[in-house]
Amino acid sequence: MKVYENISLREYNTFGIDVRARRVVVIDADEPLPVLEEPFLILGAGSDVVFTRDYPGTVLLLNPDAADVVMQPDGTVVAPAGMVLDRLIQWTLERGVYxxxxxxxxxxxVGASVVQNVGxxxxxxxDVVSRVEAYDLLERRPVAFSAEECRFGYxxxxxxxxxxxxxxxxxxYRLSHTYTPNLTYRALEALPHATAAELRQSITDLRWSKLPKPEEHGSAGSFFKNPVVDEAVYRRIKSEHPDMPEAHAAEGGYKLSAGWLIDRAGWKGRTMGRAGVWPKNALVLYNTGGCTGPEVVALAEAxxxxxxxxxxxxxxxxxxxx
Ligand SMILES: Cc1cc2nc3c(=O)[nH]c(=O)nc-3n(C[C@H](O)[C@H](O)[C@H](O)COP(=O)(O)OP(=O)(O)OC[C@H]3O[C@@H](n4cnc5c(N)ncnc54)[C@H](O)[C@@H]3O)c2cc1C
Structure with a gap:
């Protein structure tokens, strides 16, 4: 465990927001937790957070290099929470599990991928998580959750x-030794003969053609969720705006494209203060340079x-x- 006092979190959030934390404790996923008597925040790679002010307590930062990945004979892969998810994906493909x-x-x-149910x-x-091992900070004991108990949603x-x-x-993660590509996403339909490594490369390329690379422009990826509305609301908006993309039935309603709504509201490519709306994808808010958390929040509220x-x-x- 390493402890740092009063340090900048700028390198620890992909938005690149420069706030300070009173204390940062870097821990391995298996280490006993320190006693926390003040506000605390568990931080992975900081790619889904917007800091709006200095953090007055302890930031628990997971060591990305600690602990090994284990593969069980049935293809189940057990990964430490601090590991970078993309590194785990590379690891699985190199060992022939898909x-x-x-x-x-x-x-x-890896840890945050279940918090957010990334997709x-x-x-x-x-679709792939079978079990989560955690520590209950309220009852101070180890716990484990089945996928069902994780209550995943959008x-x-x-x-x-x-x-x-x-x-x-x-x-x-419940993975398979047999490669069965999931090509349900329309842009992937043309890749039925791609190997897993080629599919991974195509997805990586597609992704960075639409999103700001964190090393070039800070962001948290999609800033808003796609809204899920009932059928009457969907039909109303569709009749007023026939060019709105078709919504898919999901989560008990119809999932609309937040990016399209933001674009139509006139925000694509615009900036407010030092926060901006990514010109190629209106769902992404980004740091145009030296942006603060309140500037991001002000843009989001507008x-x-x-x-x-x-x-x-x-x-x-x-x-x-x-
Ligand atoms: C350019 C870009 C593109 C993105 N694209 C996508 C995408 O396509 N799909 C998608 O779903 N997301 C996407 N995201 C969002 C982000 O990558 C995910 O939400 C990711 O899971 C966040 O991981 P993290 O380690 O950075 O989490 P952090 O931002 O560090 O933390 C997120 C939350 O998880 C909690 N947390 C983290 N680790 C633990 C732990 N071990 N135990 C308990 N709580 C924990 C934190 O307290 C916080 O509440 C994107 C982000 C960026 C910057």
């Missing part, structure tokens, strides 16, 4: 609903206001505002 390739190049750690290109964490889970209650240590006014729809942030 199922994670569509999640290639999503920034962040991309037709696959979500919930970019959410049990762990997101009670932040700070569980410290995720390890994630078990977008929410205009989308509400124009479409009667409330956009909910996917990113976590701290």
């Amino acid at each position: 199922g994670l390739e569509n999640l290639s190049a999503i920034p962040g750690t 991309a290109y037709g696959v979500e964490a919930k 970019r959410t889970s049990l762990f997101k609903s009670q932040p700070g209650r569980w410290f995720i240590r390890r994630v078990h 977008i929410q206001h205009d989308v509400q006014q124009q479409f009667g729809i409330t956009l909910i942030p996917e990113a976590i505002i701290v």
Whole structure:
């Protein structure tokens, strides 16, 4: 365990926001937790957080290099929470176990992938996670959850609903020794003969053609969730805007494209202060240089206001505002 006092978190969040933490404790997933008597925040790679002010307590940062990945004979892979998810995906493909390739190049750690139930290109964490080992910080004891007990939903889970209650240590993924590509996402339909490595490369390339690379422009990826509305709302907006993309039935309603709504509200490519809306993808808010958390929040609120006014729809942030 390493302890640092009063340090900048700029290198520890992909938005590149320069706030300070009173204390940062770097721990391995297996290490006993320090006694925490002040506010604390568990941080993976900081790719889904927006810091709006200095953090007054302890940031628990997971060591990305600690502990090994284990593969069981049935193809179950057990990975430490601090490991970078994309590194794990590379590891699995090198050993001939499949199922994670569509999640290639999503920034962040294994632990946070279950908090957010990350998803991309037709696959979500919930499709491959079989068990989560955690530490219950309230009852001070180790616990384990089956996939069902994780209560995964669209970019959410049990762990997101009670932040700070569980410290995720390890994630078990149910993978397969047989490669069966998931090409349900339209842009992948043309790749039926691609190997897993080629599919991974295509997805990585596609992703960075639409998103800002964290080393060039800070962001948290998609800032808002795609809103899920009932059929009457979908039909109303579709009749007023026939060019709106078809919505897919999902989560008990119809999932609309938040990016399209933001674009139509006139925000694509615009900036406010030092925060901007990514010109190639209106769902992404980014740091144009030296941006602060309150600037990101002000831009997000202006977008929410205009989308509400124009479409009667409330956009909910996917990113976590701290
Ligand atoms: C360019 C870009 C593209 C992205 N694309 C996608 C995408 O396609 N799909 C997608 O779903 N997401 C995407 N994201 C969002 C982000 O990558 C994911 O949410 C990712 O899971 C965050 O991982 P992290 O380690 O950075 O988590 P952090 O931002 O560090 O933390 C996220 C949350 O998880 C909690 N947490 C982290 N680790 C633990 C742990 N071990 N135990 C308990 N709680 C923990 C934190 O407290 C926090 O609440 C993108 C982000 C960026 C910057």
